[in-house]
Amino acid sequence: MLAGTVIAPSVAAPPDGRDANRPIPGSAATAATDPKPVTLTLVTGDRVLVTADASGAPAASALPRADDSVPLVQTRQSDPGLYVYPESAVSALAAGTVDEELFNVTGLIRQGYDDSRADSVPLIATCTGDTARRTLVTPRGAERGSALDIIGGLALKADKKRAADFWADLTEPRSRSGSGLKKLWLDRMSLALRRARRRHEVGPREERPADLARRTGHAGYTPGELTGAEVSFSYDGGETWHAAATAREGGRWTATVDHADAAGKSVTLRTELTDANGNSVVQTVNDAYAVR
Structure with a gap:
């Protein structure tokens, strides 16, 4: 969520990383x-x-x-x-x-x-x-x-x-x-989390591309290079949190979320991003997906 957006009624904001292959409901x-x-x-x-x-x-x-x-x-x-x-x-x-x-x-x-x-x-x-x-x-x-x-x-x-x-x-x-x-x-949802929500189910342990650099931001902020990403997950709506492992390879970040012994539980995700300018922002997605 670190990219800027300037919006006026007559001009649309940049695309929010939507999945262009997904047809519009009702089509x-x-x-x-x-x-x-x-x-x-x-x-x-x-x-x-x-x-x-x-x-x-x-x-x-x-x-x-x-x-x-x-x-x-x-x-x-x-x-x-x-x-x-x-x-x-x-x-x-x-x-x-x-x-x-x-x-x-x-x-x-x-x-x-x-x-x-x-x-x-x-x-x-x-x-x-x-x-x-x-x-x-x-x-x-x-x-x-x-x-x-x-x-x-x-x-x-x-x-x-x-x-x-x-x-x-x-x-x-x-x-x-x-x-x-x-x-x-x-508060826009990232492309990766949107795809996870559409699937509604993930396995006990799966590495997902976070596509963090494509998040859309707020307040006209122009970002520096994304330098840090922390991902946490919760099974109780954000009362308690568990850290997920994150890794960077080139310009792409991935997060590995361990859902051992969590079958049937709904997962809330929280992501904190930091850029080269020292700025950071946090996004939380409630009920992002369920563990099968």
Whole structure:
């Protein structure tokens, strides 16, 4: 997660290392195994239905809210994916205070964040200063995570069922949750972990390429060469951690995770990356995969 991304509503962010060979859910290529359209709840609380035509081209439509009103949305297709912008997000996007990838519906589905596979949205909030970060009031419907000192940020997880409350707290001008917020980012999942999640199962001991250099970063940070990687795993949702062995060969890092006597357990992964400039960042993926 050490590569920078500059985002504006009219320009898509660089691809997030997605698996280009994987067809979009709901497309003709997946019709045999996944014929249903995909429902996705955005960070604003708005729900969209993502479908595809016979050629596999994606389309999206807004679903009614609880009060039966239908939100106004704009859509845009670009190389990284299909973007859906609810009316309630336009001001924040124009102001540059929210990551556009939070509205890349095909990108979110590729990472496993559709409603059938995820009940929350993983986020990183960067703040205007240390004091703002320490005093930030956790928005309604959010779970506060680790402090990310190097980027002046904080990990958050927004419950999809309360995403509308979460969004209101962050965007309301007088809200204590929104004051001091610099930008809200999607906490992207790495390509390797995304592939592991799609498989859902790994053996007791397996060496996986971490593809760490391809992680996407935040806050416009331009990285130095990746010089260190620490990977830890947990069977109890992050209460206790075990270190995985990491190794570097050329520009590629691998992590060896020992799952002896862990059959049937769900694995949470945590990765800490350090670059040649001395900067570091931590990413945690809950329930990354299960041990068979």
